[in-house]
Amino acid sequence: MHNVGVYLGWKAVRLILLLFAVSLVSFILVSNSPIDPVQAYIGADMMRVSPEQRLQITEYWGLDRPPMERFIHWGTALLRGDMGTSMIYRLPVTEVIKERFMSSVLLMSTAWMLSGIIGFLAGIIAAVKRDTWIDRLIKWYCYTLASTPAFWMGLLLLIVFSVWLGWFPIGLGVPVGVLSEHVTWGERIYHMILPALTLSVVGISTMALHTRQKLIDVLSSEYVLFAKARGERGFRLIIRHGLRNTALPAVSVQFTAFSELFGGAVLTEQVYSYPGLGQATIEAGLRGDVPLLLGIVLFSTLFVFTGNFVADLLYRWVDPRFREGRAL
Template sequence: MYKFIIRRLLIFIPMLLGLTIIVFALIQAAPGDTFSGRMVDPKIDPKVYEEQRKALGLDDPIYVQYWHWLTNVAKGDLGQSYTYNGRSVTELIGDRIGNTLNLGLFSLIITLIVSIPIGIYSAKKPYSLLDYGATTFGFFGLAVPNFFFGLVAIYILSITLGWFPSQGSVSTPGLTGMELFFDKLHHLVLPGLTLGLAGTAAYMRYMRSEVLDVLGKDFIRTARAKGMTERNVLYKHTLRNAMIPIITLMGFEIGSLLSGAIITEGVFQYPGLGTLFIRSIGSRDYPVIMAINLLLGFFILLGNLLADIFYSIVDPRIRYD
């Protein structure tokens, strides 16, 4: 397995390089530039903006711009923001990535806690009342857009009932310790439920399908015939085999949660990478846009790598020699 991990890490490098090319090419294909997307003061001579473009290297050939950007990224320098008073992109992302990671982790925990037990129970008792209810919820979660569910959740749980805050990550500045922890957790509930809705529905359906499939295998019937308890059959044999597609989903979920948080954070005005990304698009702050896209792509590649590694841990039949 160690050889496989080394091979995957070596493949990781050219894949990251290809990702940088795609991200840079998409930005270059966008119409206009940072200055043409801003509200230009008619009192300022247009030559001033041309001088700024030249100072930032926006008039250089595309391959020169790409090489400068790539070498800076390799050094850990993601550039300077054009619209946030010249702040470094690394600083902007560093201030917000913690909130986005907390939101993604909270959403993933809710997804796993809710979907896996319900999926197992639905498979053990198919066509029961709970199974029909879980199926209905699954179709509902896959069909309803996250932003619409978020707006409904804000209206019912925040405005009408007043149970949860509708925006932000903290109630008041200056909180510390456990008070800050629980306040942030309180703000995470609504966006976490919204972000995890589709994932919960998908995990639940996959879990039900896989457990039903494994329960019909010959080795499960053999284990029961040997007198093994139903609990051991379920958790020692069935669940371990049924978890393989769930691990596949979790690998993709790392990147999809962060990318899906863009819309969710916009709905709840949650101060994470999503709101920063949306504002940067509106002002055509290309260094910030490229950095966030690169970061999302990196997490997707990392998730796939982790999924491949966990395959061999969950299922001993899988080897990468």
């Protein structure tokens, strides 16, 4: 019990230090960006805004203060639970993140489950059919996709299935000209299919290659050789000894893919003009929306940390050495 408390305490300290470091580095990078936040805020009406109005806008958003003073002011407000107001949407940052994340969570969760299930099955088939043409085909597929950018895959699927075949809409998360309250769940899922397929296709390779190697090691172990000597063969042997020893490590690996999932979602949502958290990240960066960008950075950091933390817990559950406290 003491080891568990120490472990959770260190994790909490690491999370706090990570959030501070990420927010500080992000603020420095945004402050030194060549993008003028006032000009991005005004937009096309820049020529009709007087110097006095521009000065008032600068003072209103606190852009006339030194960068460190602005960072301390933002950090103090964050400790009170206030993440600031978005310059683009004129709404509290928490509301923007909540609304956009609800659009992204279905997309990312669907892609996460598809990539995990398909990758796990592909890895099992490759291991069982080791050194055959099926194994070589799956490895070629995985190595090719591992080096394929998500935005390029999105453009390719968009051209084939939307432009050429016309099976899916060109983009957006809902039909054009329809109010959000009139959009059905079927229409939302229909618009989500191609973005989710893009994310899942790119994310298959890691799971498949890991499962293949893990299952090959298991099938070459002494206890599997002993099981074969007792007469166990075929599918029963794979189920009893192979899947039990590869399933939980595979789940752990899938949880560690949260960072790749979020990074892929940023590019994929931009390609499909999908109104999620990834597209909001691009808009905040290009238009100098410092409060929104910092809020998304902190949220994404917490999101990725949670995935890695769950993966770490699963490893400790699977490996008895962790439970005994020898690997803390």
